[in-house]
Amino acid sequence: MSVKKSGLIVPKFGALFTATEGASPLAVLDEFTKAAGPTTGSWNHWGHLSRENLPEPSSDGGDTTSYSTWLEMNTDSETEESVDSVTYSLAQLDAETIAAVSALNGKKVSMVELWFYGTKRFAGWCPSVKAAVSGRPAAGGTDQYAEMKLTLTILTPTINLVPLINVEGGIAPWPTPEAPNTLYIDDTAFVAAAA
Numbered sequence: 001m002s003v004k005k006s007g008l009i010v011p012k013f014g015a016l017f018t019a020t021e022g023a024s025p026l027a028v029l030d031e032f033t034k035a036a037g038p039t040t041g042s043w044n045h046w047g048h049l050s051r052e053n054l055p056e057p058s059s060d061g062g063d064t065t066s067y068s069t070w071l072e073m074n075t076d077s078e079t080e081e082s083v084d085s086v087t088y089s090l091a092q093l094d095a096e097t098i099a100a101v102s103a104l105n106g107k108k109v110s111m112v113e114l115w116f117y118g119t120k121r122f123a124g125w126c127p128s129v130k131a132a133v134s135g136r137p138a139a140g141g142t143d144q145y146a147e148m149k150l151t152l153t154i155l156t157p158t159i160n161l162v163p164l165i166n167v168e169g170g171i172a173p174w175p176t177p178e179a180p181n182t183l184y185i186d187d188t189a190f191v192a193a194a195a
Helices: 026-031 095-104
Strands: 013-020 056-061 064-067 076-079 082-090 108-117 120-138 147-156 160-164 182-185 188-191
Touching (some): 095 120, 095 147, 108 147
Antiparallel strands (some): 056 082, 064 076, 082 147, 120 147
């Protein structure tokens, strides 16, 4: 593998969107921007997120337990299921956002997270996550906005992780409904089923 500085991404800006559980963004991904999402599928844009406290992924569980008998050590082992989640710090605490996050609490939804860096975009889609509001809004100090924590626990693993480039030469910038498992990096296409 060669060293390429063009492969470095600093997520300067980002946006979070949710919709009803199982909603697919594949047909409307070009409509997602920093300021808005597509109306198809009723995707909700969560507005301003904290720059000081960026989305924080976590993973719990996944530990392996070894079983032994009196006769033999490590006769068998079992690995527990891991639970992955992402916590977002919502900074836009207008009445509409507070009402929306209250209605979302405890519900299962579909999630799209976008990162932006110059002309590059990176998208992650989880078709099923469970939302939980973590406590009340907290003051961020004199130099930060107040924030509210929203944790999305991943129930169905991410389907598509899609680095996007400034499209030239007719390269598809997003996976298409006809090829939903295709990952485009630069001018090379990778198919998940063959990887």
